[in-house]
Amino acid sequence: MSSIRQIQDEIISEFALLADDREATLFYLMELGDKMPPLAGEYKTEDNLIKGCQSKVWLHADYKEGKVFFAADSNTDITRGLISLLVRILSGQTPDAIIDADLDFIEKIGMGQIIGSQRSNGFASMIKQMKMYALGYKTKVAMK
Amino acid sequence: MGEAVKATDNQLNTSAIREQFPVLEREVNGFPLAYFDNAATTQKPLSVINALTEYYSAYNANIHRGVHTLAEEATTAFEQTRAAVRRLVNAREAEEIIFTKGTSEGINLVAATYGKAFIGQGDEIIITGMEHHSNIVPWQMLAEEKGAVLKVIPINERGEISLDEFNSRLSGNTKMVAICLASNALGTVNPVKELITAAHDAGAVVLLDAAQALPHMEVDVQALDCDFLAASAHKMYGPTGVGILYGKRRLLEKMPPYQGGGEMIKEVTFARTTYNDIPFKFEAGTPNIADVIAFKPAIDFINTIGKENIARHEHALLQQATAGFQQIDSVQLVGTAKEKVSVLSFNITGMHPFDIGMMLDATGIAVRTGHHCTMPLMERFAIEGTVRASFAVYNTAEEVDRLIRSVERIAARVKK
Numbered sequence: 293m294s295s296i297r298q299i300q301d302e303i304i305s306e307f308a309l310l311a312d313d314r315e316a317t318l319f320y321l322m323e324l325g326d327k328m329p330p331l332a333g334e335y336k337t338e339d340n341l342i343k344g345c346q347s348k349v350w351l352h353a354d355y356k357e358g359k360v361f362f363a364a365d366s367n368t369d370i371t372r373g374l375i376s377l378l379v380r381i382l383s384g385q386t387p388d389a390i391i392d393a394d395l396d397f398i399e400k401i402g403m404g405q406i407i408g409s410q411r412s413n414g415f416a417s418m419i420k421q422m423k424m425y426a427l428g429y430k431t432k433v434a435m436k
Numbered sequence: 437m438g439e440a441v442k443a444t445d446n447q448l449n450t451s452a453i454r455e456q457f458p459v460l461e462r463e464v465n466g467f468p469l470a471y472f473d474n475a476a477t478t479q480k481p482l483s484v485i486n487a488l489t490e491y492y493s494a495y496n497a498n499i500h501r502g503v504h505t506l507a508e509e510a511t512t513a514f515e516q517t518r519a520a521v522r523r524l525v526n527a528r529e530a531e532e533i534i535f536t537k538g539t540s541e542g543i544n545l546v547a548a549t550y551g552k553a554f555i556g557q558g559d560e561i562i563i564t565g566m567e568h569h570s571n572i573v574p575w576q577m578l579a580e581e582k583g584a585v586l587k588v589i590p591i592n593e594r595g596e597i598s599l600d601e602f603n604s605r606l607s608g609n610t611k612m613v614a615i616c617l618a619s620n621a622l623g624t625v626n627p628v629k630e631l632i633t634a635a636h637d638a639g640a641v642v643l644l645d646a647a648q649a650l651p652h653m654e655v656d657v658q659a660l661d662c663d664f665l666a667a668s669a670h671k672m673y674g675p676t677g678v679g680i681l682y683g684k685r686r687l688l689e690k691m692p693p694y695q696g697g698g699e700m701i702k703e704v705t706f707a708r709t710t711y712n713d714i715p716f717k718f719e720a721g722t723p724n725i726a727d728v729i730a731f732k733p734a735i736d737f738i739n740t741i742g743k744e745n746i747a748r749h750e751h752a753l754l755q756q757a758t759a760g761f762q763q764i765d766s767v768q769l770v771g772t773a774k775e776k777v778s779v780l781s782f783n784i785t786g787m788h789p790f791d792i793g794m795m796l797d798a799t800g801i802a803v804r805t806g807h808h809c810t811m812p813l814m815e816r817f818a819i820e821g822t823v824r825a826s827f828a829v830y831n832t833a834e835e836v837d838r839l840i841r842s843v844e845r846i847a848a849r850v851k852k
């Protein structure tokens with residue numbers, strides 16, 4: 293398993309190739325979304341919906357052998373692409389690594405510029421929720 | 437402005453027109469802006485922008501009660517806009533034109549005053565299935581308060597209403613028929629002349645929501661014989677924050693006032709207030725003087741080009757876009773009425789309108805996505821929303837071509 297840092301660097305260099313071509317960037321994001329494993333229908337529940345997103349985003353988390361696994365989906369393709377990046381970076385990491393993650397790829401690939409302020413807020417909510425899950429698992433383990 | 441922008445051989449001189457709109461020189465994401473969100477709000481010509489600056493720089497004053505020179509000049513300019521609106525919609529008198537904040541306020545005004553006084557328990561209000569929330573919610577609120585009944589004329593697959601459906605809902609209990617002249621989500625132009633005649637025969641009054649019609653087609657309130665008509669300046673090259681409400685004098689005079697305050701009174705004592713004459717009875721407080729004044733050059737802009745020339749130009753763009761989209765398999769047009777203003781709503785199979793809108797923005801093309809404040813209409817078509825391109829007089833065939841090609845590229849992705 294690569295570290296959060298390594299995966300972020302991969303993503304940064306992939307997006308650097310698309311540089312200033314916004315249309316190509318969006319096409320690439322959608323392609324990434326297509327490749328993300330689908331979220332089972334049973335997890336597309338009201339409870340799993342992230343609040344604060346303009347599109348619908350469902351997030352499901354699992355804890356196995358000290359690691360947190362995320363699965364997610366959205367009703368819009370660009371958002372699915374965006375969340376696939378977060379899943380790629382954070383899924384399979386330890387709670388501590390997730391809690392401490394400094395997701396600087398967002399700024400480095402100019403995400404805010406690409407997706408605008410409304411989607412950026414939704415993206416921030418998504419990250420917060422992922423970190424909350426990690427914190428929850430960490431606390432549970434500590435209390436055992 | 438002048439002859440330069442007029443038609444030659446039925447062709448508008450679009451480049452001369454575009455020069456009057458500074459924002460159209462902008463680039464968005466490295467591409468020249470192609471602005472197709474005109475049904476939401478149009479861009480403003482320099483004459484409008486300059487009128488705002490000039491008012492504030494040269495004769496800013498409160499209107500109607502001042503004796504000093506600036507107040508006199510401001511009042512004159514303000515009332516000149518009212519006179520221009522009267523001519524634009526061919527009202528009998530300028531006093532029948534009330535300034536509002538926009539279409540929404542105009543409709544709310546009628547619901548709150550005419551509705552309050554003349555619509556009661558068991559009375560019926562008829563609207564259509566394609567109304568903007570602005571022409572649904574005020575009537576729902578009134579119906580709830582009064583125990584009146586809201587009836588809805590259904591629309592067919594193409595996005596049209598039929599006279600039969602209307603007639604079957606019309607009865608002696610119908611007090612108000614509120615209907616859009618043109619639909620913002622579909623572009624459909626409704627056969628209002630026939631509806632108005634039938635409504636009047638049944639003893640009902642008719643309010644037309646002309647927000648999407650007035651920028652694009654001739655509207656003559658006397659020929660139509662509508663009782664009320666509401667529209668927004670910002671959708672017809674004018675400033676935001678100004679709307680117009682036309683009402684027949686006979687009705688306006690017997691309606692109670694909307695809001696209380698300055699301007700709308702004749703005399704106030706603590707025992708009793710007498711109200712001012714129309715239109716001032718409905719214009720409480722200091723109005724939006726600057727924007728009303730700057731609305732006049734927008735009307736002049738439309739008149740100089742001519743509604744007929746505007747309509748012909750926009751119609752050609754609509755046909756070009758419609759024909760282009762019909763060549764793309766995965767594109768579905770939403771709203772294919774025979775009579776349309778220049779609004780083109782569509783979806784691409786398997787894609788969310790948000791994504792399409794963002795993809796278009798990536799190459800500088802501005803469209804609107806979503807439910808367009810017509811949620812019941814979206815439900816009728818069993819869709820979440822649409823992508824809407826709406827054309828104005830400054831749009832060009834090259835821009836429409838860019839739109840078609842971008843949509844082709846986006847649709848090609850889905851096929852994979």
Ligand SMILES: Cc1ncc(COP(=O)(O)O)c(C=O)c1O
Binds near residue numbers: 619
């Ligand atoms: C048909 C229609 N009615 C009413 C409105 C409301 O206009 P405003 O927001 O200017 O009050 C709109 C604006 O989108 C519209 O398109």
